[in-house]
Amino acid sequence: MFISTAGSASMSNRVKRRLFLFVSIIGLLLMGISQEVFAHAVAQGDKGYIQEISGVHLVSFIYLGAKHMVTGYDHILFLLGVIFFLYRMQHIAIYVSVFAFGHSTTMLLGVYFNIGINSYIIDAIIGLSVVYKALDNLGAYQRWFGWQPNTLMATLIFGFCHGFGLSSKIIEYDISPDGLLPNLLAFNVGVEIGQLLALSAILIMMGFWRRTGSFLRHAYTANVAMMCAGFVLIGYQLTGFFVA
Missing domain, CATH: 1.20.5 (Single alpha-helices involved in coiled-coils or other helix-helix interfaces)
Incomplete structure (x- = not known):
């Protein structure tokens, strides 16, 4: 014993x-991480490439979309929060699909119709999405208010916000209108590929962790850490907004 x-x-x-x-x-x-990454930006080299090219470049934009998602820590943190307590693949597929729909819709429409939002403000909202989901996982809303928000609807709404975060930066880069729609669709395909890659890595790690007795013991700590990261993102963006 x-x-x-x-x-x-x-x-x-x-x-x-x-x-x-x-x-x-x-x-x-x-x-x-540099300030441009915190502003939900595309890397400087990619930015220059986007500004210089014109016409249809499907493979290039698929690559850029996948790269953005795989390196997009704010997206990954939110996805981690969404699937943290989801055990069935059916439920995971539903929530990830809803997030992807929201993200894709506002990214495409935002760029195509030139609907931009201040990068600092929208990225602060994205940080808020991480805080929201971490608090949801901690059961804070039930303890504080006695009710549980609709998690699927919240995932959709914050998916819209994540999409506007990227569309706002793409608009600032003055992407060529020649081949705009095919390139945006290709970029979105790349984003979904990157999301699947990031999600696969998260599920593998979570699968190993859930098999140990430490998962339930440290789930609270992990979500508190996630919430703190969200607050850091919010504070950074709001500071940038007022200083800039």
């Missing part, structure tokens, strides 16, 4: 150290 207890305690300490290391690495990465 003593050996079992000691082994369990040792495993718990290892999990805590790994979780602390993971959060620390994420924090360092966030502090090291």
Whole structure:
């Protein structure tokens, strides 16, 4: 019995150290990320490429869309929050599809009809989406208000916000109208490919973690860390808004 207890305690300490290391690495990465990335931007090299080309470039825009999603930590954090307590693939597919629909709709319509929103404001809202979902996972709304918001509707609404975050930056890059619609559709296909890649990685890691006894013990800590990351994003964007 003593050996079992000691082994369990040792495993718990290892999990805590790994979780602390993971959060620390994420924090360092966030502090090291440039202001343009925090503004939901496309990388400088990609920005120059978008501004210079004209005509239909399907493969290039598919690549750019996939790259954006895979490196889009705000999207990934929100997706992590959405699927954190979803165990059935059917439920995961529904929520991810709703998010993808919202994200794709506002990205395409926003760029095509030149509907832009201040990058700092929309990215602060995206940070808010991470905070919202983390609090939802913590059961905060039931404790505070005695009711549970419609999580599927919230995922759709925040999906719209995430799409406007990218469309606002693309508009600023003055993309050529020649081949605009095919390029946007290709970009969106790339975004969905990137989302599937990011989601696959998240599901693999979550699958391993859920098999251990530490998942339920540390789920609270993980969502608190996610909420803190969301607040960091909000604070950074609002600071940028008032300073800029």
